[in-house]
Amino acid sequence: MGRSKSHNKLYITKTEWTHDFGGKKEGEKKNAFRPLPFYCCSLSLQHLDDPMSNENGNLFDLVYLMPFIKKYGKDPITNKTATMKDYFPITFSKNENDEYHCPILNKVFTDFTHIVCIKTTGNVYSYDAVNKLNIEAKNWTDLLSDKPFTKNDIITIQDPVNRANKNNISSFHFVKEGLDFSKSYDSTTTTSNNNNNNNNEDNGNVNSNEATSRIFKELKEKGIPLSEKEQERALKEKLEKQQKEEEEQEKKLMTEDEKKKILFEKFKKDKQEKEEAIKKHAVQAPSFTSTGFTKKEFTEEHPSLTPGKKTKKKGYLQLKTNLGDLNIQLHCDLAPKACENFLSLSESGYYNGVTFHRLIKNFMIQGGDPTGTGSGGQSVWKKPFKDEFSPLLKYNERGLLCMANSGTNTNGSQFFITLKADLSHLERKHTIFGKVVGGLEVLKTMEMVKTDESDRPNHTIKINAINIFENPFNSLDEEQFEEKLKQEKKESQKKHFTQQLDKDIEGNQISSWYSNPTPQQKVLNPSKDVGKYLPTSTNASTSTSLGKRLNDLPPPKNNTLKENLIQEQLQKKSKTTGSFGNFSNW
Template sequence: MGKRQHQKDKMYITCAEYTHFYGGKKPDIPQTNFRRLPFDHCSLSLQPFVYPVCTPEGVVFDLLNIVPWLKKYGTNPSNGEKLDGRSLIKLNFAKNSEGKYHCPVLFTVLTNNTHIVAIRTTGNVYAYEAVEQLNIKAKNFRDLLTDEPFSRQDIITLQDPTNLDKFNVSNFFHVKNNMKITDPDEEKAKQDPSYYLKNTNTETRETLQELYKEFKGDEVLAATMRVPEKMKVDKLNAAHYSTGKVSASFTSTAMVPETKHEAAAIDEDVLRYRFVRKKGYVRLHTSQGDLNLELHCDLTPKTCENFIKLCKRRYYDGTIFHRSIRNFVIQGGDPTGTGTGGESYWGKPFKDEFRPNLSHTGRGILSMANSGPNTNKSQFFITFRSCAYLDKKHTIFGRVVGGFDTLTAMENVESDPKTDRPKEEIRIESTTVFVDPYEEADAQIAAERRTQLEVTEAPESTAKMSQAPQGSQGPQTYRQGVGKYISPTVTVWQRKSHQPVPWPLRPRRSPAEVLGTSARGSSGPATLEPGRDVGWGACVHVS
């Protein structure tokens, strides 16, 4: 240890320390990570494009997104330079049968590693390999599809795998500067104060309600206080458990105090399905003939209601069976005809309904097609033979009860071995619903609620009907006060019948009489002295 080792230590922060180590030091700008944008995405919205256009530099945008941007800023969103809308070039991407972008000449699928170019004059998009071999090397500068002439400068590079700086989202001008284009509808919605009140607690809602009542707020303020209507609980939809508000208010000070238990309301669909006890019947009119279907509405009510509602909406009219496999199934119900579309009656997937007594056993089983658990929509299939391995994977909701000849004709239609698509189109022309148990259930529920409402609204008339009509002989009264209708004779007889029976008095006998003998020297029965009580304990021995 040397001397004066701390002589340079200062009792204050020096300028160099403040600049390089403490509050005055500015943090280094971190290097942004590389984020790759796929070639089929818009460089402004960062979403897949629908109407692709590109700049002369080859930056791709969606027409619906770039036009509002140019109206507001007039610049290129990727680099911030000035951009004229008239310089945008409409692109024509070709798709294959699977819906993927491909080169229309080489038929190779375009990926993120493909060198992609476009022709400025026509807007057609090709793989660079096709343009290089058939145009550049052959010195034939004519479009490969339209045969229109173009120059070497008209070849625009959309994607070069060796230079991906154009697809780095982190370097986009609008991303760095956080520039956005707001929707006019969203701007209008922001003028409503309720737009900023996403989650409000009970105390806030009550305060706003008092404010509105006191100061007569306008409709905008009234909209912020709208509370979802509470479902009315009646005899039909009342659950056996409560809402839990009493216990919640007892344990939490944020809740409004509640002292009365209220029954929770059962979901309306659960209530309706309790009244569905019949089968449903639907007929499919196909290009091969008619199919009569029996639906298990009593076992799988949600799935059957979805199918019946879609049939009534004419959702399946004009759709085709896009998949048919001999000795397996035939599948349909997709309006797009690709096997990837379709929506349920409620607009979202619904849960599976598996039943142990329903199995894919036999021919003509009607079941739901899905893409995984609880993803049922509109597609369905009919089995050509037993396939029990589909149990607990697909919801069975019906069976074919008529038209097996039509089912055989549908099975005999040849299919493409690669795609399983029937070579001859099998179309559902229309559907007919014969029996809809859900309408009957709704009518029954409405009738019971109507009856219950009549009973609750007329208690006085019910009480009057329970009273005896005037002029009729009522019960006889015997006295005033409590027990005036009880007959006195009945009470006297009951009192006598409940008294104990008196024990009969008998003359006392001597011990000798009890033993059946008389005293010695006496010819008659033994006598007792007057006033002397002799019992069994006073017996004497007589020899």
């Protein structure tokens, strides 16, 4: 007994007081916070179709707001006197995934995004876009329509900091008072229907709206008397029919872009599976006996040794230096390996801050070495890659972009730009992979910089950044897919043409079989006359019974396309007049 007394509590716990001793039990909180999403109507609590807003940033659907204002004449949230002039329409923007987003920053709206709208235009943006591009820049024009506005026209729709106070459904006036706006809307539409029908009939349990009243009106115009049950049944059938028609229409209205997108995804998947299958089967198959032993081990080829990716497009970028900008075109179709290396290093920021360490006037300017010594730098694959020479690329103009190397197949990250038109001694020694297409005056400024004895510029020439305008290697799958579609289209057209030609040839054969001999048959079986005026003896081959049988045989069925074309040409020649080939018109 003594031991148990030491563990006895000298107080009653909350649970004991609530359950065992009849203490106070917690009930439901009256003002429990229930946030309303920004894309929902503050009246119907449903998704917005025709959004309207007021200066407080409360959103309503036009279909529900008009009957409420007409009946009560007050704002549903604040209970202040209001008219429809106090509200204005707003416009949300959506992305490809049908999500609400900021049309300027392309950021998707969430429940924790600061969202604002411009009262004069109704366009909806994120606060970050308006703050940076309007408020801080003091640019008081709409970002989409360029329509002017004031700072007071910026209305907050959703503020994550004040979300609990603004979007609390339980604090709305019509919720507290229990105002039934749906009945008011139904009653107005019902009275209008009754006035149009000149009677006081009720539509039964059917919720009246614009669609139902229009359907009842159509049925009555057709002279169909409807009772309440018949009305409900007819309305239900018609609505189901309309829904099915809309679904079928949506299926048919699948755009060509969507079909193309599905086919492209399938093409990428098939291509990936083929590449994986090639890798799996590249290793030598295991042998059943020990004679299959080989000392060589299969090793995957290093990326620097593989051939470049094939593309038919050019690449474009801008090389920004402290002396000016150079616009460069890359020959991705003729030197894909060098172009891929240069573009990949540029995207990673490898050349940012790198100087041109060598300058020889009337020859070239060299850079691309992060160490600035002329002996550093490496390719994007961490190993040197092979030279690429094309007969279409010659050292015959100024401003060529070429790879610098220390020997055959030792290309890394260093490059040079030519400052002279004729440098034929560099042919098949350095890869040409681009040329300067804009900013040649900047190149001239670089050439005029003085150098020391080791050809190092006295004034620093530095690459600040490289802006890539077009990288064809990023869209290589799309290019291959487009090429495949063109090839398939060409093959289908060719197949259709040959099928049509075969049908025409077959029709000509049937006509020659069942009808009188045509000029076509005469051309197929030409006589052995000498010219036109000296006929030979005709009894040589037809004197025997075998010759007669051969002459009685029908024309051959396997008439080829070549024979048909020859016949047409011969027929055209026979119609020509005034030539020395035929003495009939002499």
